[in-house]
Structures are given as structure tokens and as C-alpha cells.
Amino acid sequence: MTFETIKESSLELPVKDKIELIGVLKSSYSRFDEHATEVSACPVCYSERIVKNGTRKGVQKYVCKDCKKNFNYKTNTVLSKVQKLNQWNEFVEDFVSLNITPIKALSQKLNLSEQTVFNWRHKLLSAMVLKTNPVFIKEPVEFDETFLRISRKGRRNLGIADKHKYRRWRKSLTGDSYNNVKVFFAAGRNSKQLDICQSHTGRTTVIDMKNYFTSDKFKNPTIYSDAHITYKSFFKDANIPHEIFKGKDHISPLNKEVHNQAVNAFIRNFKYFVNEHLRGVSTKYLPFYIKWYQFINDSKEQVFKKDILKFNLADKVCNTMVEDRSGLELYRQSETGFLRFLNNNGRTNYGNCKHHYYADKIAA
Numbered sequence: 001m002t003f004e005t006i007k008e009s010s011l012e013l014p015v016k017d018k019i020e021l022i023g024v025l026k027s028s029y030s031r032f033d034e035h036a037t038e039v040s041a042c043p044v045c046y047s048e049r050i051v052k053n054g055t056r057k058g059v060q061k062y063v064c065k066d067c068k069k070n071f072n073y074k075t076n077t078v079l080s081k082v083q084k085l086n087q088w089n090e091f092v093e094d095f096v097s098l099n100i101t102p103i104k105a106l107s108q109k110l111n112l113s114e115q116t117v118f119n120w121r122h123k124l125l126s127a128m129v130l131k132t133n134p135v136f137i138k139e140p141v142e143f144d145e146t147f148l149r150i151s152r153k154g155r156r157n158l159g160i161a162d163k164h165k166y167r168r169w170r171k172s173l174t175g176d177s178y179n180n181v182k183v184f185f186a187a188g189r190n191s192k193q194l195d196i197c198q199s200h201t202g203r204t205t206v207i208d209m210k211n212y213f214t215s216d217k218f219k220n221p222t223i224y225s226d227a228h229i230t231y232k233s234f235f236k237d238a239n240i241p242h243e244i245f246k247g248k249d250h251i252s253p254l255n256k257e258v259h260n261q262a263v264n265a266f267i268r269n270f271k272y273f274v275n276e277h278l279r280g281v282s283t284k285y286l287p288f289y290i291k292w293y294q295f296i297n298d299s300k301e302q303v304f305k306k307d308i309l310k311f312n313l314a315d316k317v318c319n320t321m322v323e324d325r326s327g328l329e330l331y332r333q334s335e336t337g338f339l340r341f342l343n344n345n346g347r348t349n350y351g352n353c354k355h356h357y358y359a360d361k362i363a364a
């Protein structure tokens with residue numbers, strides 16, 4: 001039977017059957033298939049000696065002549081081995097709506113378990129983490145930092161004997177505590193770009209500043225910040241133009257241009273997003289949520305400028321996910337990545353599954 005005859009005979013079907021047919025087609029199709037590009041190398045051994053090897057559900061399959069592995073465009077992307085990929089159509093629609101739909105509501109809408117929706121969200125975000133990082137070129141950049149308490153949200157058996165005591169202890173943690181994650185914020189005055197970076201735990205040192213400001217993100221910027229002593233000495237030594245302001249209103253009395261109002265608004269919003277809207281996030285997923293916040297911000301900016309329309313946004317997300325080759329590893333490594341982060345900050349006494357993360361603090 002040719003495609004034309006299938007089309008023609010389907011037109012004659014009763015309405016009830018048409019609806020069923022639409023359902024069947026929808027369930028065997030994912031919008032990522034539209035974005036599938038021709039695979040040019042084996043995703044396992046990177047050999048280019050690959051050949052086409054039939055199709056499955058309309059999707060091209062390949063086989064590698066060297067390692068003999070079968071694969072398709074989804075292999076080694078975050079979409080690899082995802083069941084019910086057709087439901088990602090709605091999932092992506094929800095994502096680009098820029099609503100922060102609660103996991104529970106989304107799981108009901110898609111008729112999937114909360115755990116599945118939770119995993120999908122993290123997969124989607126991990127595919128986006130290393131994409132489109134801003135570069136600040138020859139412009140004033142507002143810089144500031146904030147902190148979030150290290151969180152093991154979602155982890156069972158935290159070993160908290162006394163919940164009240166635990167909460168009191170958490171509230172007592174100040175900004176420079178080793179139980180807090182410092183997050184750097186930079187906002188370009190002219191470019192309107194925003195960069196958010198999970199930096200370190202505890203007090204901000206010159207090394208933390210160096211790690212951040214000598215990255216490729218900054219090309220001859222002028223930094224506006226408060227008069228933090230570490231900032232002052234770092235920028236002076238690094239020969240980076242630096243203007244400071246003092247006082248509560250965050251504006252320099254000498255130059256009204258020197259202030260941090262934009263970056264402070266971002267920090268306030270971000271903390272609201274994490275602490276109120278999402279009711280806290282596990283630190284091991286913080287890089288994903290940072291990316292989400294940046295995505296919402298960038299998209300709003302672009303929609304506001306009418307650069308893109310919404311349907312383009314969905315295409316952009318799908319393209320990113322299909323082309324991405326690093327997100328899957330990032331997603332799988334979120335726990336070890338978190339432990340590495342703690343280790344790099346001199347913490348080895350807790351953090352892994354066998355130890356009770358807070359046990360020593362609560363006992364004290």
C-alpha cells in the first residue's frame with residue numbers, strides 16, 4: 001500500500017476511528033524526530049565507518065563497522081533510552097511556556113509518575129548547562145555574590161534526629177559558613193547578559209575571584225561592585241578596572257552610574273525562584289536550576305525584544321537536546337559532581353550515601 005492510498009482511505013474513516021488514528025500516530029512520534037540530523041560518526045567509538053541499518057518506528061538506525069554497535073540520533077544524548085518519548089512533545093511545550101509548573105501538576109497532566117517527570121526535567125536542563133554562556137566584552141559589569149544553604153533535598157535517611165534543632169541550626173548559618181554555597185552573579189550593563197556561577201563554599205577568597213574572572217567570560221570589563229575587601233585587592237592586583245559604591249542604596253555618591261541595582265534584582269529573583277517557588281533545591285542539581293533561571297531570563301528578554309516567537313523557542317530547545325553530547329554524562333554525574341565540589345572545598349567528612357550528611361552537626 002502506498003502512502004497516498006493510506007492517506008486517501010483514512011479520509012473515509014468514521015470520526016471515532018480518525019480520533020483513534022490520531023492517537024496512534026501521536027504515540028509513535030516525537031518532535032525530536034523532526035530535528036534528527038544525519039549521524040556522521042559512531043557515538044561510542046567515534047569511528048566514521050558507519051552504515052545505515054534500516055529504520056525503527058520511522059527513525060533511521062545505524063551500525064558501526066568498527067565496534068559493531070547499533071545506534072540512532074538519540075544515542076548518547078539525554079534522550080537515550082527514554083521511554084514514552086512522544087510525551088516529550090507536551091513536556092517541551094510546558095517548558096517553553098516559561099511557567100514553573102510543579103512536578104505534581106506536570107505528572108498529572110502527562111499521566112507519568114512524579115519521579116519520571118522529575119528525571120525528565122533534570123535531563124532537559126543538563127542538556128542545556130554548557131550552552132550559550134555569556135561573554136562580557138568591554139562593558140561595565142555589575143558583580144555580586146549570594147549564598148544558598150547546601151541542601152540534600154530528596155535524599156532519604158538524612159539522619160536528622162531532632163528536626164527542630166536541625167532547622168534552628170540551618171537558620172543560624174551565615175553567608176561565610178562552609179555549609180553555604182556561594183553563587184556569583186554578573187550582569188552586563190550594555191549587553192543585558194546575565195551570568196550565574198556556583199563558585200565555592202565559605203568565605204570568598206582571591207582564588208575564587210581569579211577562577212571566575214580569568215575565565216573566557218570576561219574580555220576587558222569594568223567591574224561595579226561593593227567595597228568587599230577581597231574584591232578590592234583582587235581587581236587591583238589583576239589590573240581589572242573596578243568601581244565601588246558604598247552605603248545602603250548601593251549607589252556611588254560620586255558617580256550615579258556606579259550601582260548594582262540590576263544584579264541585585266536578579267539575586268532577589270533567583271533566591272525567590274529557588275527558595276520559594278521550588279521550595280529549595282538539592283545542591284547537586286543547582287547547576288541545572290541556575291541554567292533554568294538563565295533560560296527563563298534570556299527567553300523573556302528575547303520575547304520582549306520580539307527576536308523569537310514561542311514556537312521557535314520549542315525548536316531551539318529540541319535542537320539543543322538532539323545535538324547535545326555532554327548533558328547525559330552531566331546528568332549521570334550530578335551526585336559525584338556534588339561530592340567533587342565538596343571535596344574541592346575541603347570537605348571530606350560527609351556527603352556520600354554511607355554518611356549521614358548532617359549527623360555530626362546535629363549531635364553537636
Ligand SMILES: [Zn+2]
Pocket residue numbers: 042043044045046047064065066067068069
Ligand atoms: Zn563504533
